[in-house]
Amino acid sequence: MSGRRLRGFLLAGAAIVAAAVVLFVLSMPARLSPKVLAGLSRADAAHGEEVFWASGCAACHAQPGVKSGDRPVLSGGLELKSGFGTFVVPNISPDPVHGIGKWTLADFANAVMRGVSPGGRNYYPAFPYTSFSRMHPQDVADLFAYLKTLPPSANDPRETSLAFPYSIRRGVDLWKWLYLHPGTVVSFNSASDIVRRGQYLVEGPGHCGECHTPRNAIGGQVLSKWLSGARMPDGKGKAPNITPHRSGIGDWTAPEMVSFFQTGFTPDFDSVGGAMVEVQENLAHLPKSDLEAIAAYLKAIPPLPSSAGKDSHSRSEDEEGAG
């Protein structure tokens, strides 16, 4: 065989492999199996409200300026700037035209747990469905029932339009193939029920990893650096290391964490700031047992050095105050 023919064979072989990968990815079952939603109990909107606060929906979807405590109006419109472009948060109020009032539970569950719109289009993973894919379907059903009780809004935020190549939403299929894995992130040899509950809340609805875990160049979470801190997606500031490392929050006790979630004060009485303010105010709505579970999980995960440089959240390492 001549060198040229060999090269031709290799190229053809590579093209076939590439085509096979693309076919495999594109033919993936992008939607949830209907079995997942069959056999759920009747949706409980009251419990759905708890799921709502645990999931922090209001932080992105609520009308800016409407503080927790009021009934949130999920009118969307917030613009999330990132290295990939600007994501515009949609209206998820129960308005039948401008919101999600006409959606079925299957529509909603596929959006939340698989990042697929009712029309079969991919959502960008700025919508944290990689985390939400780990949610219990019953929680998603309860959440949906709660959202239906909120005020409708006729707001029509503009469509997200990113620059090429991110404008190709089919490309998100490939991204999902790489990064949408509903399994747990941390594997414990043995974990108490409270740690497991915390794991569910943090890795699933709470979607803590979306900000606190660093991402690679195409926006995939680097799970080996789970919760060890990251630059914020808009490039301004960082989400701190929340692992039990000394450069993280290793010197916070579990009750101190619970107190932080409830009051917004750190153990050295600095106040919560930045994007975490809304997260904390959402968490403050949760039952104390859930906050204790989150704290127990954050004490149990592997301690890792900070991924986003020097951290100022450890009392032992930094100056006091925050001028």
Add this chain to the structure above:
Amino acid sequence: MKTLMMAAALAILSVSAASAQSDPVAVRKAIMASNGASAGLAVKLMKGEVRYDPAIAKAVLEAINVNALTIGNYFPEGSGSGRETEASPKIWEDPAGFAKIVAKFQADAGEALKAGGKRGPADLAAFKTAIEPVFGDCKSCHQVYRLDR
């Protein structure tokens, strides 16, 4: 003698003014540390970890009041860069917004102090009511105008 003392006092004042001018970051950090310590004591009072006494509460409110009245003076143009400060560039991008939020902090701190009267809030419930808006101000300012670098 009186003149001499006046002169000495003025000299001390101008020295501290000069050092504040040359290192506003250090001064505002000291003010924030004082706020943090005051908040810490306030929370301990609320949790019952320190026994409530109107005099303690008054000291907390007086300290926060001084901090509120002064903090806004220590963010001059050009003092927002470098790793040693967590001040967000938004302070200088939106000076009117920042001034407004500082003014609210001053108003709430002043109101809390006034509500406590000369001897401080009579009981824990009164103290809680007085200080809660001030706690809200910590968060709402840090939400927008502080950057975790």
